[in-house]
Amino acid sequence: MSTVLRQASTAARAFSRSAAFSTSAAARKDFVQDLYIKELKGYKAPPPAKDAHVGVVKQYSVPPTPKPPVVPADLASELSAYDATEPVDGTPKAAAGTPESLTTGADTFLAFLEADEPKVEHHH
Incomplete structure (x- = not known):
């Protein structure tokens, strides 16, 4: 019987500790939350300064009117x-000894790419 009594006593103490801990955590949470809300409600933002833009925003000036061409x-x-x-x-002249493929322009290369391929004759 003493073991049952000890177990009941231990369970009662554990229950009372957990209940006290949970209520104290909830009480602390409510206290912090209430304090936070109170501070939020009491906060007043400072009014903006009248000259807060000075040094940040450049003054606009109308550009001068262009003069007509003469x-x-x-x-x-x-x-x-x-x-x-x-x-x-505008193309440089080909130096002696350079192959012609290096001196031709992009238009020549594109014309070469767009040209039809020669047909291969099949020998029977």
Whole structure:
């Protein structure tokens, strides 16, 4: 009988400890939560400063109006001089000894790729 009594006493103590622990945790939780909510409700945000933008935002200024292009006085002679000039080819001349495949441009290579392949003749 004493073992049953000891077990009951141990169980009662364990139950009372767990109940006390759980209630104290709940009480602490409510206390912290209440304190947090009280502080949140009492918080007042400071009003924004009037000159808070100074140094951060640049002043806007209207760009100057562009000036219209000036037409040359003797436009006809300048156009005839332009027409008389020889067009300059922008590609460099092939140096002696360099293979032609290195000096041809991209257009030649693309034309080669787009060209039809020669048909292979089958010998019977």
